[in-house]
Amino acid sequence: MEEPLENNQENKSKEDMVKEAVEEAKKAASEAADEQPEDQEAEGATEADGKTAEEAEDAKDNCGDEDSDEAEKADKKIKKFGKKPKKDKKDEKIEELTDRLTRQMAEFDNFRKRTDKEKSQMYEIGAKDIIEKILPVVDNFERGLDAAAEEKENPFVQGMDKIYKQLMTTLEEIGVKPIEAVGQEFNPDFHNAVMHVDDEALGENIIAEEFQKGYMYRDSVVRHSMVKVAN
Template structure:
């Protein structure tokens, strides 16, 4: 190859390099313009997208709070139902306690030969009533000799008794009763000073 041909090849190669550089520069400018254009268009779109994401997150949190409130409501309702079932007989038991008291008073009467059969009948009915109440969770509050407890005892009298412990129940004037674990009638008692 001669010098002139070599020189021509170099010039062609330089021109190709310049053309390639120009094409690359043009591509880069076009790409930069496209990116600027996309960013300009994406600015409002991105803001809208961010707003929608925030609203979605707020709604999600709201749904979680509502779900938690509903779960708490269900638990509270279930506990109320259980309590209602547990103490459903409370009203009727309260109505029957004076009847039980009257049976006990009737059984304290002196029995004669003439009233023996009648007293036995009353005793049987009294036992049946006590058993029926017991089957529904009614039990007597033990009082005599126990320390006075204002949650289960109602003090109506005080008396000094040196043989008994201070602040203890020395006499039961009216029986108290539990319904399961709830006091439905406190015992009326005489308390030692």
């Protein structure tokens, strides 16, 4: 059965009105988008992403233990839309320069500390090398004074004794000191055992005699004491 002509015309008129309204809405939306500033667009996008992220969080909270797939989808959505708003380029440049300056200052401080440590080590090595060369002179002074022990009133011996004492005082002032040996317990860090002896009068591992005096420079050994150890 054919519809009346008036109804057909009325339907066509309504369809034309709907199409015109849709076209006008599209046109208005397009013009509004073109006129909107970039900052407003970014702000709108951020707000939209924030709402989307909140919706995803709510969806994740509502997922039960059996809805693992839904929870996984919600996590992906959170990662996608839950991003922080983009920073201003000027602020990003300031942060980049600040970070670079902080790193350079830290590197310079580490370089300064490393250089100071290397200088100190070089000084220690040089000082120990000089002290090692002086110690044989000290040994000869002591041997000479021991040999002339019976001639203490001799002016020459007295002069040699004064020079020896001055030399030992100078070494002590720069941090050189002799290692204690006789009567002490043997310690391989400071003593070098070249002989052993059984002596009931001495305890176990006690140094009975010193053949060559050992010396330390500050906290390091320059020369080990050469000793005889009892028991």
